[in-house]
Amino acid sequence: MTHTTDIPTQTRPALLSVRDLRLSFPDMANKPLLGPAPRTEVLKGLSFDIPAGQITGIVGESGSGKSTAGRVLVRLLEPDSGTVLFDGEPIGHLTEDALRPLRRDLQMIFQDPMSSLNPRHKVGRLIAQPLKRYGRGGTREQAEDALRRVGLPADFADRYPHQLSGGQRQRVGIARAIALEPRFILADEIVSGLDVSSQAQVLALLKDLAADMGLTMAFISHDLSVIRHLCDNVIVLNRGEIVEQGPVEQVFDTPQSDITKTLLSAIPLPELDDDWFED
Numbered sequence: 001m002t003h004t005t006d007i008p009t010q011t012r013p014a015l016l017s018v019r020d021l022r023l024s025f026p027d028m029a030n031k032p033l034l035g036p037a038p039r040t041e042v043l044k045g046l047s048f049d050i051p052a053g054q055i056t057g058i059v060g061e062s063g064s065g066k067s068t069a070g071r072v073l074v075r076l077l078e079p080d081s082g083t084v085l086f087d088g089e090p091i092g093h094l095t096e097d098a099l100r101p102l103r104r105d106l107q108m109i110f111q112d113p114m115s116s117l118n119p120r121h122k123v124g125r126l127i128a129q130p131l132k133r134y135g136r137g138g139t140r141e142q143a144e145d146a147l148r149r150v151g152l153p154a155d156f157a158d159r160y161p162h163q164l165s166g167g168q169r170q171r172v173g174i175a176r177a178i179a180l181e182p183r184f185i186l187a188d189e190i191v192s193g194l195d196v197s198s199q200a201q202v203l204a205l206l207k208d209l210a211a212d213m214g215l216t217m218a219f220i221s222h223d224l225s226v227i228r229h230l231c232d233n234v235i236v237l238n239r240g241e242i243v244e245q246g247p248v249e250q251v252f253d254t255p256q257s258d259i260t261k262t263l264l265s266a267i268p269l270p271e272l273d274d275d276w277f278e279d
């Protein structure tokens with residue numbers, strides 16, 4: 001039997017491709033008085049592809065290594081070893097200088113928009129700033145256009161983040177990322193802090209944007225019901241290892257690993273249907 005943890009054979013070309021990725025952190029809790037801290041391996045040889053133009057879910061229990069793996073994809077972290085190919089080019093061990101031209105292409109949307117958005121800046125400026133930084137303009141019109149694309153009124157450009165609801169702030173986070181027209185977006189638990197109805201709206205928006213713009217995205221979530229409705233593919237992590245990966249329908253309909261089965265059994269009933277995603 002071909003096990004689903006094997007290196008994937010995607011029909012679509014991979015925008016990002018990871019092979020035998022390993023990463024460890026110093027374990028400060030067990031650091032001896034003298035000498036360096038021992039290291040704990042957090043990613044234990046991951047191999048997976050992020051196909052172009054699709055949404056790939058990364059799921060697993062808390063501490064399984066989802067965020068760490070995501071941060072390697074956008075090269076906020078450098079792996080200890082292994083290969084990370086972006087559009088066929090190795091980026092895993094590039095220096096910060098060499099990464100600079102790639103930074104606009106590898107964007108991230110954070111879980112907590114309040115901590116990632118400067119509370120003293122108005123929304124228009126928050127969206128325009130990265131555009132300026134990357135030499136892509138940064139006009140009020142661009143900010144307003146980005147707001148409209150995420151379903152917010154253009155005059156929200158004059159609001160401060162604290163004058164928005166959680167769901168609206170998360171839309172601003174999305175607007176900020178897509179305005180840059182990146183080639184890859186990492187979304188790390190971006191709906192976990194929202195109530196169910198705001199979650200549904202943000203996910204519906206992402207689904208529309210992905211279809212309209214052909215986004216390539218990795219979507220980290222501990223919630224399999226969210227992954228099922230949003231993603232094309234899923235990677236299931238457990239303790240720094242991939243226990244299963246493949247197209248969403250395949251993994252959900254015929255889960256191979258006990259870990260996936262346990263995660264699936266934790267999906268609350270009644271199962272969400274597509275109406276859940278209506279605006």
Ligand SMILES: Nc1ncnc2c1ncn2[C@@H]1O[C@H](COP(=O)(O)OP(=O)(O)OP(=O)(O)O)[C@@H](O)[C@H]1O
Pocket residue numbers: 025026042060061062063064065066067068069222
């Ligand atoms: N900077 C760091 N230094 C030391 N250990 C870290 C660091 N970042 C993460 N870890 C550890 O690495 C492991 C994986 O963490 P990671 O945040 O990737 O997991 P996760 O699956 O995203 O979890 P969660 O769903 O809780 O966010 C955890 O044991 C965590 O404590």
